[in-house]
Amino acid sequence: MHQPDAVLPDLHDLVAENEALRARIGHVMEQAQRNHDIMCRHQAFDLEIVGAANFPQLVGTIFRLLPVVSDLDSVTLSLVDTDADIYTVMHKLGVDFETLPDLLFCEHAVELGFDAGERPRPRLGAYDRALHGAMFPQPAPGLRSVALVPLMRNQRLIGSLNLGSNDSERFTPALGTDFVEHMASIIAICLENVISNEMLKYIGLTDPLTGIYNRRYIDRRLVEEIARAWRQDYQIAFMFIDVDHFKQVNDKVGHQAGDDVLREVAARIKMELRVSDALARFGGEEFVVLLINADLQAAARVADRIRAGMADKPFDLAGGQYLNVSVSIGVAALGACARGHAVEAVAQQLVAAADGALYRAKEAGRNRVVTAG
Numbered sequence: 001m002h003q004p005d006a007v008l009p010d011l012h013d014l015v016a017e018n019e020a021l022r023a024r025i026g027h028v029m030e031q032a033q034r035n036h037d038i039m040c041r042h043q044a045f046d047l048e049i050v051g052a053a054n055f056p057q058l059v060g061t062i063f064r065l066l067p068v069v070s071d072l073d074s075v076t077l078s079l080v081d082t083d084a085d086i087y088t089v090m091h092k093l094g095v096d097f098e099t100l101p102d103l104l105f106c107e108h109a110v111e112l113g114f115d116a117g118e119r120p121r122p123r124l125g126a127y128d129r130a131l132h133g134a135m136f137p138q139p140a141p142g143l144r145s146v147a148l149v150p151l152m153r154n155q156r157l158i159g160s161l162n163l164g165s166n167d168s169e170r171f172t173p174a175l176g177t178d179f180v181e182h183m184a185s186i187i188a189i190c191l192e193n194v195i196s197n198e199m200l201k202y203i204g205l206t207d208p209l210t211g212i213y214n215r216r217y218i219d220r221r222l223v224e225e226i227a228r229a230w231r232q233d234y235q236i237a238f239m240f241i242d243v244d245h246f247k248q249v250n251d252k253v254g255h256q257a258g259d260d261v262l263r264e265v266a267a268r269i270k271m272e273l274r275v276s277d278a279l280a281r282f283g284g285e286e287f288v289v290l291l292i293n294a295d296l297q298a299a300a301r302v303a304d305r306i307r308a309g310m311a312d313k314p315f316d317l318a319g320g321q322y323l324n325v326s327v328s329i330g331v332a333a334l335g336a337c338a339r340g341h342a343v344e345a346v347a348q349q350l351v352a353a354a355d356g357a358l359y360r361a362k363e364a365g366r367n368r369v370v371t372a373g
Helices: 003-050 055-069 082-092 178-204 215-232 246-253 255-271 296-311 343-363
Strands: 074-080 103-106 123-126 145-153 156-165 236-243 278-283 286-292 327-333 369-371
Touching: 003 055, 003 178, 055 074, 055 178, 082 103, 082 178, 145 178, 156 178, 215 236, 215 278, 215 286, 215 343, 236 246, 236 255, 236 296, 236 343, 246 255, 255 278, 255 286, 255 296, 286 296, 296 327, 296 369, 327 343, 343 369
Parallel strands: 074 103, 327 369
Antiparallel strands: 074 156, 123 145, 145 156, 236 286, 236 327, 278 286
16 A cells, blocks of 8 residues: 555656756757857858958958957967068058057067977966066956967967957866867968968069069059049049169169169159058169159159159269269149049050150150159
Protein backbone atom coordinates (compact mmCIF):
# COMPACT_ATOMS: atom_id res chain seq x y z
CA MET A 1 0.00 0.00 0.00
CA HIS A 2 2.94 2.37 0.68
CA GLN A 3 4.90 1.64 -2.54
CA PRO A 4 3.44 4.58 -4.58
CA ASP A 5 4.49 7.00 -1.84
CA ALA A 6 8.04 5.69 -2.15
CA VAL A 7 8.07 6.23 -5.90
CA LEU A 8 6.72 9.79 -5.71
CA PRO A 9 9.94 11.52 -4.58
CA ASP A 10 11.81 9.80 -7.39
CA LEU A 11 9.38 11.34 -9.93
CA HIS A 12 9.92 14.80 -8.46
CA ASP A 13 13.68 14.33 -8.73
CA LEU A 14 13.33 13.14 -12.30
CA VAL A 15 11.21 16.15 -13.27
CA ALA A 16 13.67 18.54 -11.62
CA GLU A 17 16.60 16.84 -13.31
CA ASN A 18 14.79 17.00 -16.64
CA GLU A 19 14.10 20.70 -16.23
CA ALA A 20 17.72 21.36 -15.27
CA LEU A 21 18.86 19.39 -18.31
CA ARG A 22 16.51 21.37 -20.56
CA ALA A 23 17.87 24.60 -19.10
CA ARG A 24 21.46 23.52 -19.73
CA ILE A 25 20.60 22.44 -23.28
CA GLY A 26 18.88 25.79 -23.84
CA HIS A 27 21.90 27.65 -22.53
CA VAL A 28 24.23 25.61 -24.75
CA MET A 29 22.02 26.26 -27.76
CA GLU A 30 21.89 29.98 -27.01
CA GLN A 31 25.68 30.05 -26.68
CA ALA A 32 26.05 28.07 -29.89
CA GLN A 33 23.75 30.56 -31.65
CA ARG A 34 25.76 33.48 -30.27
CA ASN A 35 28.99 31.85 -31.40
CA HIS A 36 27.46 31.22 -34.82
CA ASP A 37 26.36 34.85 -35.08
CA ILE A 38 29.83 36.02 -34.03
CA MET A 39 31.46 33.72 -36.58
CA CYS A 40 29.12 34.97 -39.33
CA ARG A 41 29.84 38.61 -38.44
CA HIS A 42 33.58 38.00 -38.52
CA GLN A 43 33.36 36.11 -41.81
CA ALA A 44 31.50 39.09 -43.26
CA PHE A 45 34.18 41.38 -41.80
CA ASP A 46 36.94 39.26 -43.39
CA LEU A 47 35.20 39.50 -46.77
CA GLU A 48 34.88 43.27 -46.42
CA ILE A 49 38.55 43.88 -45.71
CA VAL A 50 39.75 41.33 -48.29
CA GLY A 51 37.67 43.20 -50.88
CA ALA A 52 39.00 46.65 -49.96
CA ALA A 53 40.27 48.35 -53.11
CA ASN A 54 42.66 50.84 -51.53
CA PHE A 55 44.35 51.91 -48.31
CA PRO A 56 41.74 54.35 -46.93
CA GLN A 57 38.93 51.90 -47.72
CA LEU A 58 40.71 49.08 -45.87
CA VAL A 59 41.63 51.12 -42.80
CA GLY A 60 38.24 52.82 -42.73
CA THR A 61 36.49 49.42 -42.87
CA ILE A 62 38.56 48.15 -39.94
CA PHE A 63 37.67 51.17 -37.80
CA ARG A 64 34.02 51.16 -38.86
CA LEU A 65 33.17 47.46 -38.58
CA LEU A 66 35.55 45.87 -36.08
CA PRO A 67 34.11 47.67 -33.01
CA VAL A 68 30.65 46.45 -34.05
CA VAL A 69 31.41 42.82 -34.94
CA SER A 70 33.66 42.32 -31.89
CA ASP A 71 31.76 44.52 -29.40
CA LEU A 72 34.75 46.77 -28.71
CA ASP A 73 34.92 50.29 -27.31
CA SER A 74 38.25 51.29 -28.91
CA VAL A 75 40.14 50.10 -31.98
CA THR A 76 43.39 51.64 -33.19
CA LEU A 77 46.00 50.52 -35.67
CA SER A 78 49.75 51.14 -35.36
CA LEU A 79 51.96 50.71 -38.43
CA VAL A 80 55.74 50.53 -38.58
CA ASP A 81 56.71 53.19 -41.11
CA THR A 82 60.47 53.60 -41.31
CA ASP A 83 61.43 56.86 -43.06
CA ALA A 84 57.69 57.72 -43.28
CA ASP A 85 57.42 55.98 -46.67
CA ILE A 86 53.85 54.76 -46.18
CA TYR A 87 52.61 58.10 -44.83
CA THR A 88 54.28 60.07 -47.63
CA VAL A 89 52.97 57.91 -50.46
CA MET A 90 49.44 57.71 -49.07
CA HIS A 91 49.39 61.46 -48.54
CA LYS A 92 50.49 62.03 -52.13
CA LEU A 93 47.78 59.65 -53.31
CA GLY A 94 45.22 61.83 -51.56
CA VAL A 95 44.64 60.05 -48.24
CA ASP A 96 43.24 62.50 -45.67
CA PHE A 97 44.82 61.37 -42.41
CA GLU A 98 42.71 63.81 -40.41
CA THR A 99 39.75 61.50 -41.06
CA LEU A 100 41.74 58.55 -39.63
CA PRO A 101 42.72 59.69 -36.11
CA ASP A 102 43.04 56.08 -34.89
CA LEU A 103 45.69 55.26 -37.50
CA LEU A 104 49.09 55.60 -35.86
CA PHE A 105 52.64 55.38 -37.19
CA CYS A 106 55.95 54.57 -35.52
CA GLU A 107 59.43 54.58 -37.04
CA HIS A 108 60.75 51.37 -35.47
CA ALA A 109 59.09 48.07 -34.56
CA VAL A 110 60.62 48.14 -31.08
CA GLU A 111 58.36 51.10 -30.26
CA LEU A 112 55.37 48.74 -30.28
CA GLY A 113 56.64 47.11 -27.10
CA PHE A 114 56.41 43.44 -28.06
CA ASP A 115 58.98 40.93 -26.85
CA ALA A 116 61.77 40.31 -29.34
CA GLY A 117 61.58 37.03 -31.21
CA GLU A 118 60.34 35.39 -34.37
CA ARG A 119 56.74 35.33 -33.10
CA PRO A 120 55.88 38.02 -30.56
CA ARG A 121 52.82 37.26 -28.47
CA PRO A 122 49.73 39.44 -27.95
CA ARG A 123 49.72 41.54 -24.79
CA LEU A 124 46.45 41.41 -22.85
CA GLY A 125 45.57 43.06 -19.56
CA ALA A 126 44.19 46.01 -17.66
CA TYR A 127 44.37 49.38 -19.40
CA ASP A 128 47.11 51.60 -18.04
CA ARG A 129 47.42 55.05 -19.59
CA ALA A 130 51.14 55.18 -18.81
CA LEU A 131 51.70 51.90 -20.68
CA HIS A 132 49.08 52.12 -23.41
CA GLY A 133 48.65 55.85 -24.04
CA ALA A 134 50.66 55.75 -27.26
CA MET A 135 48.40 53.01 -28.65
CA PHE A 136 45.18 54.75 -27.55
CA PRO A 137 45.81 58.50 -27.88
CA GLN A 138 42.05 59.16 -27.73
CA PRO A 139 40.78 56.32 -25.50
CA ALA A 140 37.09 55.69 -25.04
CA PRO A 141 35.78 56.91 -21.66
CA GLY A 142 35.91 54.06 -19.16
CA LEU A 143 38.47 51.95 -21.02
CA ARG A 144 39.36 49.05 -18.69
CA SER A 145 41.14 46.29 -20.61
CA VAL A 146 43.17 46.08 -23.83
CA ALA A 147 44.65 43.59 -26.26
CA LEU A 148 47.68 44.59 -28.32
CA VAL A 149 47.98 42.08 -31.14
CA PRO A 150 51.12 41.97 -33.34
CA LEU A 151 50.64 42.17 -37.11
CA MET A 152 53.18 39.80 -38.67
CA ARG A 153 54.17 39.18 -42.27
CA ASN A 154 56.96 36.75 -43.16
CA GLN A 155 58.32 36.85 -39.59
CA ARG A 156 58.43 40.64 -39.78
CA LEU A 157 56.48 42.88 -37.41
CA ILE A 158 54.60 45.42 -39.53
CA GLY A 159 52.31 46.86 -36.87
CA SER A 160 49.90 46.29 -34.03
CA LEU A 161 46.12 45.89 -33.87
CA ASN A 162 45.02 47.54 -30.63
CA LEU A 163 41.68 46.52 -29.12
CA GLY A 164 40.07 48.13 -26.07
CA SER A 165 37.03 47.35 -23.94
CA ASN A 166 35.21 48.99 -21.04
CA ASP A 167 34.79 45.48 -19.58
CA SER A 168 37.68 44.78 -17.20
CA GLU A 169 37.29 41.02 -17.79
CA ARG A 170 37.24 41.20 -21.58
CA PHE A 171 41.02 40.99 -22.04
CA THR A 172 42.99 39.24 -19.30
CA PRO A 173 46.42 37.56 -19.44
CA ALA A 174 44.73 34.16 -19.00
CA LEU A 175 42.52 34.58 -22.07
CA GLY A 176 43.22 32.45 -25.13
CA THR A 177 44.49 34.48 -28.10
CA ASP A 178 43.95 32.13 -31.07
CA PHE A 179 40.92 34.07 -32.31
CA VAL A 180 42.47 37.56 -32.16
CA GLU A 181 45.72 36.26 -33.68
CA HIS A 182 43.77 34.76 -36.59
CA MET A 183 41.95 38.06 -37.10
CA ALA A 184 45.25 39.97 -36.95
CA SER A 185 46.81 37.64 -39.53
CA ILE A 186 43.99 38.39 -42.00
CA ILE A 187 44.35 42.13 -41.37
CA ALA A 188 48.15 41.94 -41.79
CA ILE A 189 47.83 40.18 -45.14
CA CYS A 190 45.29 42.73 -46.37
CA LEU A 191 47.43 45.65 -45.19
CA GLU A 192 50.56 44.35 -46.89
CA ASN A 193 48.71 43.71 -50.17
CA VAL A 194 46.98 47.07 -50.23
CA ILE A 195 50.12 49.02 -49.26
CA SER A 196 52.11 47.19 -51.96
CA ASN A 197 49.44 47.98 -54.55
CA GLU A 198 49.33 51.63 -53.48
CA MET A 199 53.13 51.84 -53.73
CA LEU A 200 53.00 50.42 -57.25
CA LYS A 201 50.24 52.87 -58.11
CA TYR A 202 52.35 55.72 -56.78
CA ILE A 203 55.37 54.59 -58.78
CA GLY A 204 53.17 54.47 -61.88
CA LEU A 205 52.02 58.05 -61.25
CA THR A 206 55.41 59.51 -60.33
CA ASP A 207 58.30 60.85 -62.36
CA PRO A 208 61.38 58.88 -61.27
CA LEU A 209 63.82 61.75 -61.93
CA THR A 210 62.17 64.54 -59.97
CA GLY A 211 59.94 62.59 -57.57
CA ILE A 212 56.89 64.66 -58.50
CA TYR A 213 53.82 63.41 -60.35
CA ASN A 214 53.90 62.44 -64.03
CA ARG A 215 51.61 63.21 -66.95
CA ARG A 216 49.44 60.16 -66.32
CA TYR A 217 48.59 61.43 -62.85
CA ILE A 218 47.87 65.02 -63.86
CA ASP A 219 45.64 63.92 -66.76
CA ARG A 220 43.52 61.89 -64.35
CA ARG A 221 43.58 64.47 -61.55
CA LEU A 222 42.57 67.31 -63.87
CA VAL A 223 39.41 65.50 -64.98
CA GLU A 224 38.52 64.75 -61.34
CA GLU A 225 39.11 68.34 -60.23
CA ILE A 226 37.08 69.89 -63.03
CA ALA A 227 34.10 67.70 -62.11
CA ARG A 228 34.55 68.54 -58.42
CA ALA A 229 34.92 72.27 -59.15
CA TRP A 230 31.60 72.24 -60.96
CA ARG A 231 29.87 70.37 -58.13
CA GLN A 232 31.30 72.54 -55.35
CA ASP A 233 31.45 75.80 -57.32
CA TYR A 234 35.08 76.83 -57.03
CA GLN A 235 37.75 77.92 -59.54
CA ILE A 236 40.75 75.99 -60.79
CA ALA A 237 43.68 77.15 -62.88
CA PHE A 238 46.33 75.37 -64.89
CA MET A 239 49.84 76.47 -65.81
CA PHE A 240 52.37 75.18 -68.31
CA ILE A 241 56.02 75.79 -67.37
CA ASP A 242 58.97 75.36 -69.74
CA VAL A 243 62.66 75.64 -68.84
CA ASP A 244 64.13 78.19 -71.24
CA HIS A 245 66.85 76.97 -73.63
CA PHE A 246 67.18 73.66 -71.82
CA LYS A 247 69.08 72.08 -74.72
CA GLN A 248 71.77 74.71 -74.20
CA VAL A 249 71.82 73.80 -70.49
CA ASN A 250 72.55 70.17 -71.35
CA ASP A 251 75.16 71.21 -73.91
CA LYS A 252 76.86 73.51 -71.41
CA VAL A 253 76.91 71.42 -68.22
CA GLY A 254 76.12 67.90 -69.44
CA HIS A 255 73.08 65.69 -69.07
CA GLN A 256 73.76 64.69 -65.48
CA ALA A 257 73.89 68.31 -64.39
CA GLY A 258 70.86 68.91 -66.60
CA ASP A 259 69.00 66.32 -64.52
CA ASP A 260 70.04 68.23 -61.39
CA VAL A 261 68.57 71.40 -62.92
CA LEU A 262 65.24 69.65 -63.53
CA ARG A 263 65.15 68.40 -59.95
CA GLU A 264 65.89 71.90 -58.65
CA VAL A 265 63.24 73.44 -60.93
CA ALA A 266 60.69 71.00 -59.50
CA ALA A 267 61.76 71.84 -55.94
CA ARG A 268 61.50 75.61 -56.51
CA ILE A 269 58.07 75.32 -58.10
CA LYS A 270 56.86 73.21 -55.21
CA MET A 271 57.95 75.86 -52.71
CA GLU A 272 55.34 78.24 -54.13
CA LEU A 273 52.45 75.78 -54.04
CA ARG A 274 49.91 74.75 -51.42
CA VAL A 275 49.28 71.20 -50.29
CA SER A 276 46.04 71.13 -52.29
CA ASP A 277 47.82 72.02 -55.56
CA ALA A 278 49.42 69.45 -57.86
CA LEU A 279 52.76 69.61 -59.68
CA ALA A 280 53.77 67.21 -62.44
CA ARG A 281 56.51 66.78 -64.99
CA PHE A 282 54.71 66.74 -68.30
CA GLY A 283 57.69 65.54 -70.27
CA GLY A 284 61.27 66.65 -71.00
CA GLU A 285 61.77 70.11 -69.51
CA GLU A 286 58.03 70.85 -69.29
CA PHE A 287 56.15 71.03 -65.99
CA VAL A 288 52.48 71.64 -65.26
CA VAL A 289 50.70 72.91 -62.15
CA LEU A 290 47.06 72.47 -61.17
CA LEU A 291 45.90 75.17 -58.76
CA ILE A 292 42.82 74.46 -56.67
CA ASN A 293 40.43 77.29 -55.75
CA ALA A 294 42.35 79.89 -57.76
CA ASP A 295 41.13 82.20 -60.52
CA LEU A 296 43.24 83.48 -63.41
CA GLN A 297 44.58 86.52 -61.54
CA ALA A 298 45.59 84.52 -58.46
CA ALA A 299 47.22 81.87 -60.64
CA ALA A 300 49.16 84.54 -62.54
CA ARG A 301 50.56 85.87 -59.26
CA VAL A 302 51.69 82.38 -58.26
CA ALA A 303 53.21 81.89 -61.70
CA ASP A 304 55.20 85.11 -61.42
CA ARG A 305 56.55 84.04 -58.02
CA ILE A 306 57.68 80.79 -59.62
CA ARG A 307 59.29 82.65 -62.51
CA ALA A 308 61.11 85.02 -60.14
CA GLY A 309 62.17 82.13 -57.92
CA MET A 310 64.06 80.66 -60.85
CA ALA A 311 65.58 83.80 -62.35
CA ASP A 312 66.60 85.58 -59.14
CA LYS A 313 68.89 82.88 -57.74
CA PRO A 314 71.53 80.95 -59.76
CA PHE A 315 71.39 77.17 -59.60
CA ASP A 316 74.20 75.67 -57.50
CA LEU A 317 75.34 72.53 -59.31
CA ALA A 318 77.79 69.81 -58.36
CA GLY A 319 81.45 70.68 -58.82
CA GLY A 320 80.99 74.29 -57.78
CA GLN A 321 79.23 75.32 -60.98
CA TYR A 322 76.59 78.04 -60.98
CA LEU A 323 74.03 78.38 -63.72
CA ASN A 324 71.38 80.98 -64.44
CA VAL A 325 68.07 79.34 -65.32
CA SER A 326 64.77 80.92 -66.32
CA VAL A 327 61.33 79.59 -67.17
CA SER A 328 58.42 80.67 -69.32
CA ILE A 329 54.89 80.10 -68.05
CA GLY A 330 51.45 80.01 -69.64
CA VAL A 331 48.40 80.22 -67.38
CA ALA A 332 44.73 79.41 -68.05
CA ALA A 333 41.66 79.14 -65.81
CA LEU A 334 38.49 77.09 -65.98
CA GLY A 335 35.87 79.38 -67.48
CA ALA A 336 32.24 79.44 -66.40
CA CYS A 337 31.17 78.87 -70.00
CA ALA A 338 32.76 75.42 -69.92
CA ARG A 339 30.19 74.11 -67.42
CA GLY A 340 27.94 71.44 -68.83
CA HIS A 341 30.35 70.22 -71.51
CA ALA A 342 32.09 66.83 -71.44
CA VAL A 343 34.69 66.89 -68.66
CA GLU A 344 37.42 65.22 -70.73
CA ALA A 345 36.98 67.73 -73.55
CA VAL A 346 37.09 70.66 -71.12
CA ALA A 347 40.30 69.28 -69.58
CA GLN A 348 41.93 69.11 -73.01
CA GLN A 349 40.82 72.68 -73.77
CA LEU A 350 42.25 73.95 -70.48
CA VAL A 351 45.61 72.31 -71.15
CA ALA A 352 45.62 73.64 -74.71
CA ALA A 353 44.85 77.18 -73.50
CA ALA A 354 47.77 77.09 -71.04
CA ASP A 355 50.03 75.62 -73.73
CA GLY A 356 49.04 78.38 -76.13
CA ALA A 357 49.82 81.01 -73.50
CA LEU A 358 53.21 79.35 -72.91
CA TYR A 359 53.95 79.53 -76.64
CA ARG A 360 53.23 83.27 -76.62
CA ALA A 361 55.48 83.72 -73.56
CA LYS A 362 58.37 82.10 -75.41
CA GLU A 363 57.65 84.06 -78.58
CA ALA A 364 57.72 87.28 -76.53
CA GLY A 365 61.26 86.61 -75.30
CA ARG A 366 60.93 83.96 -72.52
CA ASN A 367 61.36 84.41 -68.76
CA ARG A 368 57.82 85.74 -68.48
CA VAL A 369 54.24 84.81 -67.61
CA VAL A 370 51.40 85.05 -70.13
CA THR A 371 47.75 84.38 -69.33
CA ALA A 372 45.23 82.89 -71.73
CA GLY A 373 42.88 85.57 -73.04
